[in-house]
Amino acid sequence: MLRLGCGAGFSSDRLGPAIDLAEKGRLDYLVFETIGERTLAFGHRDRKLDPKRGYNPQLAQRMRGVLKATKANGTRIVTNMGVANVPDAARVVIEVARELGLKGLKVAAVLGDEVTDLLTPDTRLFDYHDRKISEVGLPLAGANVYLGIDAILPALETGADVVITGRVSDPSLFLSPIVHTYGWRRDDWAALGRGTLVGHLMECGMQITGGYYADPGKKDVPRLADCGYPIAEVQPDGSAVITKLDDAGGMVTPRTVKEQLLYEVHDPKRYLTPDVTADFSAVQIKEEGRDRVRVANGSGTARPDTLKVTVGFDGGYLGEAGVSYAGPNSAARAALAADILRDRLGRHSEIARNMRVDLIGLNALHATAHGVRHNAEDVRVRVAMRSADRSACETMLWEVEAMLCCGPAGGGGYRGQITPSVVTHSALIERERVRPSVEVLVA
Amino acid sequence: MSGQGTMRRVKLHDIAHARAGDKGNTSNVSVWVYDPGDYALVKAQLTAERVKSAYPNLLKGAVTRYELDQLHGLNFVMLDALEGGVNTSLGLDSHGKSWSFLILDLDVEVPENRGPIPAA
Numbered sequence: 001m002l003r004l005g006c007g008a009g010f011s012s013d014r015l016g017p018a019i020d021l022a023e024k025g026r027l028d029y030l031v032f033e034t035i036g037e038r039t040l041a042f043g044h045r046d047r048k049l050d051p052k053r054g055y056n057p058q059l060a061q062r063m064r065g066v067l068k069a070t071k072a073n074g075t076r077i078v079t080n081m082g083v084a085n086v087p088d089a090a091r092v093v094i095e096v097a098r099e100l101g102l103k104g105l106k107v108a109a110v111l112g113d114e115v116t117d118l119l120t121p122d123t124r125l126f127d128y129h130d131r132k133i134s135e136v137g138l139p140l141a142g143a144n145v146y147l148g149i150d151a152i153l154p155a156l157e158t159g160a161d162v163v164i165t166g167r168v169s170d171p172s173l174f175l176s177p178i179v180h181t182y183g184w185r186r187d188d189w190a191a192l193g194r195g196t197l198v199g200h201l202m203e204c205g206m207q208i209t210g211g212y213y214a215d216p217g218k219k220d221v222p223r224l225a226d227c228g229y230p231i232a233e234v235q236p237d238g239s240a241v242i243t244k245l246d247d248a249g250g251m252v253t254p255r256t257v258k259e260q261l262l263y264e265v266h267d268p269k270r271y272l273t274p275d276v277t278a279d280f281s282a283v284q285i286k287e288e289g290r291d292r293v294r295v296a297n298g299s300g301t302a303r304p305d306t307l308k309v310t311v312g313f314d315g316g317y318l319g320e321a322g323v324s325y326a327g328p329n330s331a332a333r334a335a336l337a338a339d340i341l342r343d344r345l346g347r348h349s350e351i352a353r354n355m356r357v358d359l360i361g362l363n364a365l366h367a368t369a370h371g372v373r374h375n376a377e378d379v380r381v382r383v384a385m386r387s388a389d390r391s392a393c394e395t396m397l398w399e400v401e402a403m404l405c406c407g408p409a410g411g412g413g414y415r416g417q418i419t420p421s422v423v424t425h426s427a428l429i430e431r432e433r434v435r436p437s438v439e440v441l442v443a
Numbered sequence: 444m445s446g447q448g449t450m451r452r453v454k455l456h457d458i459a460h461a462r463a464g465d466k467g468n469t470s471n472v473s474v475w476v477y478d479p480g481d482y483a484l485v486k487a488q489l490t491a492e493r494v495k496s497a498y499p500n501l502l503k504g505a506v507t508r509y510e511l512d513q514l515h516g517l518n519f520v521m522l523d524a525l526e527g528g529v530n531t532s533l534g535l536d537s538h539g540k541s542w543s544f545l546i547l548d549l550d551v552e553v554p555e556n557r558g559p560i561p562a563a
Contacts (some may be wrong), residue, residue, distance in 0.1 A: 262516065266471060365536040368501045
């Protein structure tokens, strides 16, 4: 039986419970999944500011936290923490290994997900009404293809202690050690579908052990503050039990597993990855014991001929600024401030072109969906805008800050920030055009 | 719902839980009843058209519903539903993580004689 752990389900996920898994999980593999559409964009942004960066900002800290334990326990690490700069990420892992005295530690870097050169201005963006790249009207920042197990397996075959990748499909990070261990055929679509199911359930870390789940009074989670990451016990046929460390907080129940089953899934019969068209439509979920849930009956059909590419564009700057009102009549005072800001900022065409004003506490997150429904006595006016012109963002921040003296009574708590922004879209390319490779480094 | 006696209105949140996910400008929300006995009525009432018409300003594209009957779950896939998506939207919740609670905020009719609903 193969034991897989997940030590991160997103870029900024917690480290402590990953160290617990490395030390006490009796794992064969510990996987860190840290790339999303947002954080890949951040990777490109970081690399633009400093060519030596662009990998996961917590990479060194994570490696310092777990490498000694994983090396001692014979646990291999598979991670996409290379994000937008795999070669430098691999060097960071080597540096940390040397610092920890882990001489001889082997790192395999999976290269080849950057495919900017394979795109043209005429490449179509399928998520953007099939418009061409040239029609976006923004400079191209970078493009990464979702690699799959074909790219990761050769890295595992080198015997590396740490396999580090950039953009790969998230479930492939888990499917590759399963295929490597059990020697499944690459066209055994049903088995690959079952393994992809395991990977899909594990890839978001605590989202299956009680994170992104609690709703007090309806769905209570024990010791959420000390929630543990998940462990999958995978059988040779690809069926698995999802569980966690006994002493960790959180829980694994059929309900936590069901919610994760369809997370970011569209048609459950056709979950596309580079490895297989996975079929989750007949999945069975059964509680076997406390914090032990068996998942079975995943399946699959042939993999797609094309691979998905995330195309990043330089989106200029995102400016955000806010000021708050509290106590009697605060909703009216905040609304007045919002009116003033819409009026004054509306006079700057570059700001007004792509700007939004929210009243946090009244109707921020669901403002577009249904407008104001509640009254509140603690309301924040928030302005957000995107522009290629940093000075337009600065003008907006200034106007919001001016509310302190020029706006309604009792305005306070001004904060404003301007951050570089990357806009992303998606394209498809033929599988044959992508040529991944592996580079091995030794500490 | 003729032939089922008197009904009363509850929030979907009273009898179901949900999770939202995003890919590009597409949001999906999966909805799961707590009690399998409620699945048929939720499936009958919470149609794709119902979801789309509840939030026309937000849900700009097609809404498709997939059903996982053996697990008593529904999956709503909503195109052009994230104001551009995580790297484009100017909204605070640019992932649409809270869209699950937009769906759970909808009303459903349950039989008057249905057992008590646990308090939130």
